[in-house]
Amino acid sequence: MNDLSDLYQEIIMDHRRNPRNEGLPADHTHTADGFNPFCGDKVSVAVKIEDGSIIDVGFSGEGCAISMASASLMTEAVSGKSIDDATASFEAFRKLLTDGDTSGGVDLGDLEALAGVRAYPTRIKCAILSWHTFKSALENDSAPVTTE
Numbered sequence: 001m002n003d004l005s006d007l008y009q010e011i012i013m014d015h016r017r018n019p020r021n022e023g024l025p026a027d028h029t030h031t032a033d034g035f036n037p038f039c040g041d042k043v044s045v046a047v048k049i050e051d052g053s054i055i056d057v058g059f060s061g062e063g064c065a066i067s068m069a070s071a072s073l074m075t076e077a078v079s080g081k082s083i084d085d086a087t088a089s090f091e092a093f094r095k096l097l098t099d100g101d102t103s104g105g106v107d108l109g110d111l112e113a114l115a116g117v118r119a120y121p122t123r124i125k126c127a128i129l130s131w132h133t134f135k136s137a138l139e140n141d142s143a144p145v146t147t148e
């Protein structure tokens with residue numbers, strides 16, 4: 001493996017072993033649940049929003065390393081952002097995974113470690129589940145999120 005692949009793999013495994021923001025904030029204002037029926041990944045995302053900004057965000061769930069690392073990375077990426085900026089991050093991440101497009105003008109930082117899943121189309125659903133669940137929470141949509 002080259003150095004960049006090693007670094008990306010280490011970032012993913014670190015977030016899997018030591019997830020950031022695991023657990024749902026008790027005083028959340030928005031929440032949603034997601035499920036990937038293809039592989040069984042499950043995630044719940046809770047967000048506390050005040051004055052149009054994400055004050056706190058957390059997740060709980062079970063699933064593969066990609067799914068759980070993505071949820072952890074997502075919480076770090078959106079925490080403290082405005083809803084508009086967090087939505088822009090969602091769109092940039094979605095485009096990175098589906099099109100390989102990095103021209104969205106959003107710095108994805110460590111999220112780029114997940115770009116490699118693009119080579120494995122079934123794994124894209126693992127990486128994007130928490131993001132779709134987060135977006136649903138922002139929209140206060142109570143319908144369960146599914147990748148199908």
